[in-house]
Amino acid sequence: MINSRRTFLKASMATSMVAVAAGAGLLAPRDVLAAWPQKAFDAKKINTALEVLNGSSSTTNSNKITVEAPDIAENGAVVSVTVKTSIPNAESISVLVAENASPLCASYILTKQSDGFVTGRIKMRKTSDVVAVVKAGGKLLSAKKPVKVTLGGCGG
Amino acid sequence: MANKKIKIRAWTDKGKATVKAILFHPMETGLRKNKATGKIIPAHFITEVKCEHNGKTVLTCLWGPGVSKNPFLSFRFKNAKAGDSLKISWKDNKGETATTTDKIG
Structure with a gap:
């Protein structure tokens, strides 16, 4: 129970952080900024x-x-x-x-x-x-x- | 909108290729203001240019807003002969891209 809850929380946090970054235009297009x-x-x-x-x-x-x-x-x-x-x-x-x-x-x-x-x-x-x-x-x-x-x- | 054109001129001399290219792009720094409205013109510039010779990367350019409008690029590389293919592609900070392939003359 606890384990799965933890995984769920971690996963949702990670996704929301990516979403915020993408929203700020930081991640679009991702492969460019990886090198730039x-x-x-x-x-x-x-x-x-x-x-x-x-x-x-x-x-x-x-x-x-x-x-x-x-x-x-x-x-x-x-x-x-x-x-x-x-x-x-x-x-x-x-x-x-x-x-x-x-x-x-x-x-x-x-x-x-x-x-x-x-x-x-x-x-x-x-x-x-x-x-x-x-x-x-x-x-x-x-x-x-x-x-x-x-x-x-x-x-x- | 951006006129996505790349003009390439390339030639070889004794195995060395010289390439001259003009990439059409506004290259806005994000610091300029629109004089009529007083609003800042958002940054819009090329971040990465890739030059490939016969499918192999010979030069990668990382550019910032400090590069002039409609950037001009010239470079040289070795082991080239007439008829080889040369591909130049760019990506900008808004995710737009353009690619042009030409033959070395």
């Missing part, structure tokens, strides 16, 4: 974002990473950023902007077939450093490039 690091994108500081994403926030400057971005971006809504790296077996490339509301813009997960080259367009709120962090062999290597923004791209 919500906390890293919610982080307000570069270090927090890196810690959630890679388990560590200590980065080493590397000359094997090149960040190509304009010196002056006229429109912060569209800033083209290219990250090139010659580091062998790079696992991921993350692009962060220090002054954005949420610094982590994009994270690219590479495979063995990848060539260490990624271009994307990001939004920048104001003049800031664009930081590229490459994860390779359990280490974090970074490079940055200052970009001057004349018109912010995050506001209305």
